[in-house]
Amino acid sequence: MSPRNLGPYKVSAVSLGCMNLSHAYGTPPSREDASRLLNEALDLGYSMMDTAALYGFGANEELLRDAIMHRRSEFTLASKCGMFKNDEGVRAIDGRPEVIKKTCEDSLRRLGTDVIDLYYLHRWDKKIPVEDSIGALSDLVTEGKIKHIGISEVSSDTLKKAHAVHPITALQTEYSLWSRNAEISVLETCKELDTAFVAFSPVARGYLCGVLQDPSQLEAKDLRNQMPRFHGDDWEKNKSLLVEYADIAKEVGCTMAQLALAWVLAQGDHIIAIPGTTNIQHMKDNFKAADVVLSTDQLKRLDALINQNTVSGPRYNAATQAEIDTEEFA
Numbered sequence: 165m166s167p168r169n170l171g172p173y174k175v176s177a178v179s180l181g182c183m184n185l186s187h188a189y190g191t192p193p194s195r196e197d198a199s200r201l202l203n204e205a206l207d208l209g210y211s212m213m214d215t216a217a218l219y220g221f222g223a224n225e226e227l228l229r230d231a232i233m234h235r236r237s238e239f240t241l242a243s244k245c246g247m248f249k250n251d252e253g254v255r256a257i258d259g260r261p262e263v264i265k266k267t268c269e270d271s272l273r274r275l276g277t278d279v280i281d282l283y284y285l286h287r288w289d290k291k292i293p294v295e296d297s298i299g300a301l302s303d304l305v306t307e308g309k310i311k312h313i314g315i316s317e318v319s320s321d322t323l324k325k326a327h328a329v330h331p332i333t334a335l336q337t338e339y340s341l342w343s344r345n346a347e348i349s350v351l352e353t354c355k356e357l358d359t360a361f362v363a364f365s366p367v368a369r370g371y372l373c374g375v376l377q378d379p380s381q382l383e384a385k386d387l388r389n390q391m392p393r394f395h396g397d398d399w400e401k402n403k404s405l406l407v408e409y410a411d412i413a414k415e416v417g418c419t420m421a422q423l424a425l426a427w428v429l430a431q432g433d434h435i436i437a438i439p440g441t442t443n444i445q446h447m448k449d450n451f452k453a454a455d456v457v458l459s460t461d462q463l464k465r466l467d468a469l470i471n472q473n474t475v476s477g478p479r480y481n482a483a484t485q486a487e488i489d490t491e492e493f494a
Contacts, residue, residue, distance in 0.1 A: 166454075168436050170212065170360045171312045171333035173240045173281065177429055177454040179212035180205050180447070181364055181440035186220030186227060189370075190383035193442045199231035201444050206238050208451050214336075214362070214438045215275075216244035216286055217267050218255065225274035233276050242334075243271050244286035244316065246297065257487060259289030261300035268304055282333060284314035285326075288489050294322050295329050302330040314362070317488040320353040332359050337490055339363035339435075341427055341470040342371060342393070342402070343479050348491040355434055363428050366437040369394075372424035372470075373446075374406055390481050398477030405470050412465060418456045421446065425453035427466050 167174035185198040192198065202213070213232070215224045225243060232239070245267040250256035264285075271280065283301060288294050294315075304310045312333035315326050326332050335354055339346045343365065354361040369388055370376050379394040388394045393402055406420075413423040421439070428437045439450045458466075472493045478485065 167211070168360070168433065170240060170282065170362075170436060173212075175212040175240050175436060176210050176451070177436060178210070178425060178451050179214065179240075179436055179438050180210045181438035182213055182215045182224055182228065183219045184440035184442050186224035187218070188387045189442075190386045192220070195227060195230070198227055198442070201442070201447055202228070202231045203235075204444055205447055205451075206232060206235055208448060210447075210451060211238070212240040212242060212436070212438070214242045214364075216284075217248040217271050218244065218286060221249040222270070222274050225271055229274060229276035236277065240281045241275070241277070242282040242284065242314065243275065243280050244284040244314075245271070245301075246284075246289060247286040257287045257289050259285065259287075259292040259294075259297040261296055261303075264297060264300040265304065268309055272309060279308060280310045282312045282314050283310040284316050284334070284336060286316050287487055288315070288318050288322060290489070294318075294325050298326045298329040298332075305330065317490055318350075319489050319491050320349040322489050323350065323353055323357070323359070327357050327359070332357065334360040334362050334436075336362040336364055336438075338365045338479065339428060339431075340366050340368040340372060340424060341466060342368045342475045344472045345479075345490050345492065348493065350491070351432060351435075355432065359434075361432065361435045363435055363437045366428045366439050367421045367424045367450075371402065372406075372409070372420055374410055374420040377403075390484065391479065392477035392481060393475065393479060395477075401476040405474060408469055409466075412462060412469075416456065416458065416462060418453070419449055422449060422453040422456050423458075423466075425450060426456035426458050427463065429454060430458055430463060 168177045245264050247257050301313045314334040316336040413420045
C-alpha cells in the first residue's frame with residue numbers, strides 16, 4: 165500500500181475511523197475488545213487514527229489514551245471540536261472561540277497527550293463566522309496544542325474562507341458511491357488548495373458491505389434509524405442495487421466492502437478513506453482494499469450503478485441536514 169499525503173504526514177490510504185468503537189452504531193464492543201482492535205490495526209500498518217470529542221461523549225478519546233497512546237510515534241492522531249456534550253449533557257454544536265479552546269484542553273486531557281496532530285472543526289456553527297472558529301484553532305497551533313487544522317462537512321466556499329485564515333490540512337466529509345456530494349466541487353477545491361480529502365463512511369454506513377438485510381432490526385440507538393435511505397421504499401430500492409454490485413465484487417475478487425473502498429481511493433490520490441468497524445477481520449480486510457485495482461470498465465459500471473440519481477432518499481433527515489454545509493445536488 166502506498167501512503168498518501170496528509171499535510172506533512174504520510175498516512176495509510178485506508179486509515180481508521182474510531183467512532184464505531186464507542187458511539188453511533190448500537191452497542192459498542194467492550195473496552196478490551198476495542199483495545200485489541202486498535203492495537204492490531206497499528207500492527208497491520210494503519211497509520212492515522214480518527215476520533216472526536218463527540219464520540220461516546222469523550223469515551224473514544226479516553227479509549228485511545230488507554231489502548232494505544234503508548235504507541236504514539238506509530239500513528240497520526242486526529243480529533244475534532246465544535247460538536248460535543250454540553251454542560252446539560254446533550255449533543256451540541258458550538259463554534260465560539262472560547263468553547264473550541266476549552267474543548268481542546270479537554271481532549272488533550274482525555275487523550276493523555278500534549279499535542280494533537282490534526283484537529284478538525286467537526287461542524288461549522290452557522291451562528292459564528294467560520295473565520296472566528298478557524299482563528300481560534302490557529303491560536304491553538306501557535307500555542308503548540310495542535311499541529312494542523314481540519315474542517316468537516318462544509319462547502320467549497322466555506323473551505324476557502326477557512327483556508328484564507330489558516331491553511332486547512334484536511335477536509336473530512338462523507339463520500340462513497342451512494343454519497344457523491346463532494347463531487348460537486350469540494351474534491352476539486354481540495355486539490356487546488358493542497359488539502360487532503362478524508363472520506364468518512366466510505367462503505368456507506370455498512371450499506372455497501374451487503375451484510376445489513378433488515379434495518380428494522382437495528383438497535384434503538386443506531387443512528388441509521390434516523391436516516392431515510394435505510395427505511396421503507398427507499399431501503400427496498402437501494403437494496404436492489406446491491407445485486408449487480410455484489411456481482412462486480414465477485415468479478416474483481418474482493419469483498420463488497422473492499423470494492424467500495426477501492427472505488428473511493430480511485431477517485432484521487434489526495435483521498436484518504438477512514439472506514440470504521442468493530443470487527444477485527446473486517447478491519448484487516450478493509451486495509452487490504454488499497455491493493456485492489458479496478459479497471460476503467462469496472463469503475464464506469466460502478467459509477468453508473470450507484471450514484472445520486474439511482475440512490476433513493478436523502479442521506480440525512482431534515483434536522484441533521486440543517487446542521488451541515490455541504491453542497492447538495494439539484
